Amino acid sequence: VTCDVASDAQLALLLELAATPKPGNVDRERDHPDLRFEQFLAGAVGARAGLDAAAAGAPVGIAFETAVDGMAARAQDNTQFGALLLLTPLVSAAAIAGEVTRTAAVDVLEATTVDDAAQFYRAFEHTDVRVADPPADFTDLDVRRGADAIPALRSRGLTLSEVVVASAPADGVAREWATDFERTFDAADALRKGTAPLPARISETFLRLLADAPDALVAARHGRDVAERVSERAAELVDADRATVDAWADDLVEAGINPGTTADIVAAALFVALSRGLCR
């Protein structure tokens, strides 16, 4: 049995979900009032068809839109949109290049087309995604317009990579596309190096990423100041005992502060780590 790339990606979603504590996010010990653990399980199952498509060589846009469609149908909410926007090109890269490298991932991004971008806009029709306002020269391409933005997209002739990278200033997932997955691969190295049990390494990696940079989803929902304070507190707790981190995790859930972008990067990093040998 080989650990095929689509199932590496699916397992990455599930391992990221279960690891605890992941302050502010749904984890094995915490639900949000309106977003429950089992919805993320369902989302990971529903996304599988899109991940299979990416592994089989489908264009990134089609694979992503299929994954989001399946996720939303199963989870009945947006559980893993950002994670799938990272995983889909990484799965494509693994399938095309035979292994996941930053170079292979960049090749996939550079090969995206206007058609891929159109599928990306269609993906926003399947579920509500919280995003920042678009850059001033992108109001006609606001992703919240969904498929209605496709004529403007086609007339401007932008590829998926160009559309995503334009959001990088305000969107931590887009920033990974713009930086050749820098934080994703750094986090993957951290995940592979530790000696603690994997769930503990995942939790620690989450906290270090959160300490490292304000979470974009928190900034979009609660403002830049809140996002920066959350990261400062994460930095203080990187070496704290488990009970202290657990207490903070409860506080963040209580306050509805959900560093979802950081979780997305952890899921992508887990995929890279798994496909580089964690599972074999």
Add this chain to the structure above:
Amino acid sequence: VTCDVASDAQLALLLELAATPKPGNVDRERDHPDLRFEQFLAGAVGARAGLDAAAAGAPVGIAFETAVDGMAARAQDNTQFGALLLLTPLVSAAAIAGEVTRTAAVDVLEATTVDDAAQFYRAFEHTDVRVADPPADFTDLDVRRGADAIPALRSRGLTLSEVVVASAPADGVAREWATDFERTFDAADALRKGTAPLPARISETFLRLLADAPDALVAARHGRDVAERVSERAAELVDADRATVDAWADDLVEAGINPGTTADIVAAALFVALSRGLCR
């Protein structure tokens, strides 16, 4: 997006896993010292290729052996062998008949062949499975012999259904094959009828099944008396408050008493419930 049968089966494994409390079993709140939550996540991912094969019309024996092989490779242990022995023919039935009914499931069992039985014996090569001693006239077909039993199997010309049903007196999964999945479909009805959140319905269904009949895995490991006492206690706790059931769940994990057969039936029942409309 349709909720295809293979992903219904995979989600059934994951929802069964996460529901808590499920006294004695790994659940969202409990690990066994040597069997952890994330191993079950990995097992559900690894089993997917076999479930896909069943959904695509592969013979039950090949689909089951593929599922067990993938499960064991990912989980590095036996996490869901019994559940897969129930799910594989049910997925086949759903794929062939277009819906999961007891009649369709019986048709699948009756169509199994000697080749299917040979694959079943090969599946035991992939992982350690705790089973009861075989009936007196089955010592040459003891599943613990793995593929070494295949020549005896071929000379006796037994089908997979005949081999499994022969174990029914001591094996609760085999008994489902022998009784046309009676408890599986009853439990599926219970899962669909409740009004509580799904995880709570799963937990309650588990407790009622355990109260209803001694768990075969507990009997194989700890003796019939222990299995009967566990079921008597489950019957007392069916209407107990959550804290009381939680405390008993902790006690059983502490004592290493793991009603795994009951969990297998819950997973199969979840698949039937999902494929009959829970997810759509």
